[in-house]
Amino acid sequence: MCLRSIFQIASRRFRTTLVNPVMSSKPNVVFVLGGPGAGKGTQCERIVKDFGYIHLSAGELLRAERNKPNSEVGALIEKHITEGTIVPVKITCGLLAQAMVETMAVDANKNNFLVDGFPRNKDNLDGWNSEMGDKSNVRFVLFFDCDEQVCMNRCLARGQAGSGRSDDNVDSLKKRIQTYHDSTMPIIDYYNQQKLVRQINAGRPVDEVCLVLIIVLYTYYCHFTV
Numbered sequence: 001m002c003l004r005s006i007f008q009i010a011s012r013r014f015r016t017t018l019v020n021p022v023m024s025s026k027p028n029v030v031f032v033l034g035g036p037g038a039g040k041g042t043q044c045e046r047i048v049k050d051f052g053y054i055h056l057s058a059g060e061l062l063r064a065e066r067n068k069p070n071s072e073v074g075a076l077i078e079k080h081i082t083e084g085t086i087v088p089v090k091i092t093c094g095l096l097a098q099a100m101v102e103t104m105a106v107d108a109n110k111n112n113f114l115v116d117g118f119p120r121n122k123d124n125l126d127g128w129n130s131e132m133g134d135k136s137n138v139r140f141v142l143f144f145d146c147d148e149q150v151c152m153n154r155c156l157a158r159g160q161a162g163s164g165r166s167d168d169n170v171d172s173l174k175k176r177i178q179t180y181h182d183s184t185m186p187i188i189d190y191y192n193q194q195k196l197v198r199q200i201n202a203g204r205p206v207d208e209v210c211l212v213l214i215i216v217l218y219t220y221y222c223h224f225t226v
């Protein structure tokens with residue numbers, strides 16, 4: 001059976017389990033974490049397509065805010081992006097919350113979110129818990145585990161292919177990887193202690209990572225139907 005067929009069968013079944021047993025007026029959130037270039041965005045887009053999730057990338061939301069000509073926080077965001085440091089949570093959580101509210105205002109059934117690249121440090125985690133803790137259901141955390149050099153090479157290739165990102169260069173990447181080790185790994189450890197982490201070997205080719213991801217998601221949601 002080809003990968004596409006497995007996708008289709010799993011996604012049909014998955015949509016049912018996702019919509020019914022996890023039904024809630026609050027947004028259901030799956031956090032997606034991993035190093036820069038681990039493939040979070042690539043895999044989220046696939047899941048969106050096949051399983052009807054809404055993908056919110058914290059990095060993308062920050063870049064969009066930075067690009068607004070009149071943004072009061074644009075310069076601050078750009079400084080953090082090039083330095084590989086983390087933007088204050090008030091800004092990031094505000095953008096995420098706004099995106100969720102706007103999505104659910106259009107269609108209340110669109111309440112399953114993949115929140116990619118968040119929470120990235122303790123400030124992110126504390127800010128989310130105080131602002132969104134009661135207003136959302138964090139279901140679990142997808143952890144894309146990928147070798148540092150592989151991550152670095154992927155981001156450099158992305159930059160060379162014309163990503164236009166001001167942080168797809170060696171200097172920024174070294175800082176981003178440092179931030180990942182110092183600030184994001186402790187957050188993954190925190191969720192791991194709560195048995196909320198689903199770890200995926202993200203060093204494999206895109207289709208293979210995707211297949212493992214589907215199995216992980218499917219296994220999780222099957223718990224709600226048995």
Ligand SMILES: Nc1ncnc2c1ncn2[C@@H]1O[C@H](COP(=O)(O)OP(=O)(O)OP(=O)(O)O)[C@@H](O)[C@H]1O
Pocket residue numbers: 034035036037038039040041042043059117154155157158202203204205206207209
């Ligand atoms: N499994 C894979 N194998 C090879 N290349 C990949 C794989 N997954 C993603 N890529 C490529 O690596 C680059 C980074 O992928 P992607 O943007 O999905 O990573 P990310 O984790 O979202 O990165 P960031 O945190 O920097 O935004 C892209 O050019 C993408 O096409």
Ligand SMILES: Nc1ccn([C@@H]2O[C@H](COP(=O)(O)O)[C@@H](O)[C@H]2O)c(=O)n1
Pocket residue numbers: 036058059060062080081082084085086087088092116117118119120124167176
């Ligand atoms: N929670 C976050 C997420 C991202 N940033 C900043 O954006 C940069 C790019 O993020 P990607 O997820 O697209 O790689 C990141 O290096 C941070 O500077 C943030 O501050 N907080």
